[in-house]
Amino acid sequence: MTTPAAHETDAVSGVPITLDDVTKIYPGQERPAVDHVSLELPAGRTTVFVGPSGCGKTTTMRMINRLIEPSSGTITIDGQDNRTLDADTLRRHIGYAIQASGLFPHMTVAQNVGTVPRLLKWRKSRISDRVDQMLELVGLDPADYRDRYPAQLSGGQQQRVGVARALAADPPVLLMDEPFGAVDPITRASLQDELIRLQEELHKTIVFVTHDFNEAVRLGDRIAVLGPGSSVLQFDTPEAILANPADETVAGFIGDDAALKTLTLRRVGDVDLGRATTARESEAPADFAARVRGADDEWAVVLDDSGRPLRWVRGDLVAGMPDLRSGGQPVTGTVTVDSTLQEALDGLLSTASATTVVVDRSGAYRGTIGIDDLVAELRRIHHHHNDPGSSEPTGPADTVERS
Numbered sequence: 001m002t003t004p005a006a007h008e009t010d011a012v013s014g015v016p017i018t019l020d021d022v023t024k025i026y027p028g029q030e031r032p033a034v035d036h037v038s039l040e041l042p043a044g045r046t047t048v049f050v051g052p053s054g055c056g057k058t059t060t061m062r063m064i065n066r067l068i069e070p071s072s073g074t075i076t077i078d079g080q081d082n083r084t085l086d087a088d089t090l091r092r093h094i095g096y097a098i099q100a101s102g103l104f105p106h107m108t109v110a111q112n113v114g115t116v117p118r119l120l121k122w123r124k125s126r127i128s129d130r131v132d133q134m135l136e137l138v139g140l141d142p143a144d145y146r147d148r149y150p151a152q153l154s155g156g157q158q159q160r161v162g163v164a165r166a167l168a169a170d171p172p173v174l175l176m177d178e179p180f181g182a183v184d185p186i187t188r189a190s191l192q193d194e195l196i197r198l199q200e201e202l203h204k205t206i207v208f209v210t211h212d213f214n215e216a217v218r219l220g221d222r223i224a225v226l227g228p229g230s231s232v233l234q235f236d237t238p239e240a241i242l243a244n245p246a247d248e249t250v251a252g253f254i255g256d257d258a259a260l261k262t263l264t265l266r267r268v269g270d271v272d273l274g275r276a277t278t279a280r281e282s283e284a285p286a287d288f289a290a291r292v293r294g295a296d297d298e299w300a301v302v303l304d305d306s307g308r309p310l311r312w313v314r315g316d317l318v319a320g321m322p323d324l325r326s327g328g329q330p331v332t333g334t335v336t337v338d339s340t341l342q343e344a345l346d347g348l349l350s351t352a353s354a355t356t357v358v359v360d361r362s363g364a365y366r367g368t369i370g371i372d373d374l375v376a377e378l379r380r381i382h383h384h385h386n387d388p389g390s391s392e393p394t395g396p397a398d399t400v401e402r403s
């Protein structure tokens with residue numbers, strides 16, 4: 001197995017994990033909790049196990065770091081059978097974060113985060129530096145937090161410390177068992193954003209267990225939808241599962257809003273932007289009116305002199321306006337190229353023009369997205385995943401395959 005240090009300069013620091021025909025029958029149980037499961041988890045990617053309570057997600061995950069021993073089958077980590085790895089090697093290679101953080105209540109934040117480095121007998125100064133580095137990574141000021149006890153932290157802060165602890169020895173693999181299950185929805189969303197940011201930087205092989213399909217869509221490069229005995233009902237990119245669920249059970253798990261969930265996977269920058277007719281507010285209405293008539297636009301956009309969108313004006317009313325410094329309706333709900341298409345949908349639902357204005361990072365006008373553009377994009381994605389012969393590019397799904 002390659003050591004974490006050897007990966008430091010690589011784009012991908014994670015390693016592949018393979019489950020080959022793995023079964024777990026708990027003592028005294030007739031039915032296997034995990035029944036002949038085979039899965040290949042790609043290196044440097046987040047794979048989410050999602051499925052109903054009791055289907056065997058946790059058991060499957062815990063067999064990877066041997067907190068649970070399989071009854072039969074083989075699990076390899078970077079090609080090596082995990083039964084041949086001693087406890088220290090497993091600790092060094094696999095971080096583990098669980099629901100409600102699992103922090104030791106009698107230890108400070110610093111002692112909690114330093115748990116695995118201490119077991120690995122790192123020097124004190126190295127542990128201390130690493131603790132500070134990890135706390136900064138998860139957005140907690142070391143000076144403020146390292147000496148607190150878990151009870152002196154909010155639920156979200158505890159989860160951050162849990163993630164910092166799991167990452168402390170820089171393991172290529174990170175197992176996360178419903179790590180954000182015990183916090184409120186807003187904190188949960190911000191922890192999810194943080195994990196996405198961390199993963200963009202770290203490229204670990206992450207295995208993430210959740211009940212929540214929305215969370216799976218948000219975090220997963222791949223989703224394994226599991227049924228009873230951890231049977232793999234579907235294993236694919238979130239987009240492919242949403243566009244083409246393998247069966248009724250998977251479709252039921254997705255819910256009725258597959259299209260809305262798909263919109264969360266695409267960015268505004270992925271689609272061709274529309275072009276509204278625009279004018280600076282210092283311009284004469286007559287010139288603007290002529291351009292709007294030429295383009296046959298129902299709505300047009302007035303920009304300030306720095307190019308930032310100010311107001312929507314009705315095309316047929318422009319000619320009668322005394323100037324462009326007032327009138328019309330304020331442009332609201334703008335999005336940037338980094339926003340999701342769902343955010344664009346939210347934006348356009350709040351405007352009379354049913355169109356969202358897209359701005360760049362400085363707030364200057366870039367283009368528009370209308371409801372027709374969103375419908376066309378959804379059709380394109382659906383067509384791609386339901387027509388194997390199609391060669392149209394699919395953005396995120398292709399990105400996963402390429403890199």
Ligand SMILES: Nc1ncnc2c1ncn2[C@@H]1O[C@H](COP(=O)(O)OP(=O)(O)OP(=O)(O)O)[C@@H](O)[C@H]1O
Nearest residue numbers: 026027029033052053054055056057058059060211
């Ligand atoms: N130590 C144990 N002894 C006997 N049966 C167990 C044991 N641990 C789990 N099980 C059983 O194995 C099955 C799978 O449990 P597991 O915790 O892996 O499911 P899960 O999908 O993670 O569930 P949840 O989402 O509710 O956490 C369940 O039926 C559970 O009752």
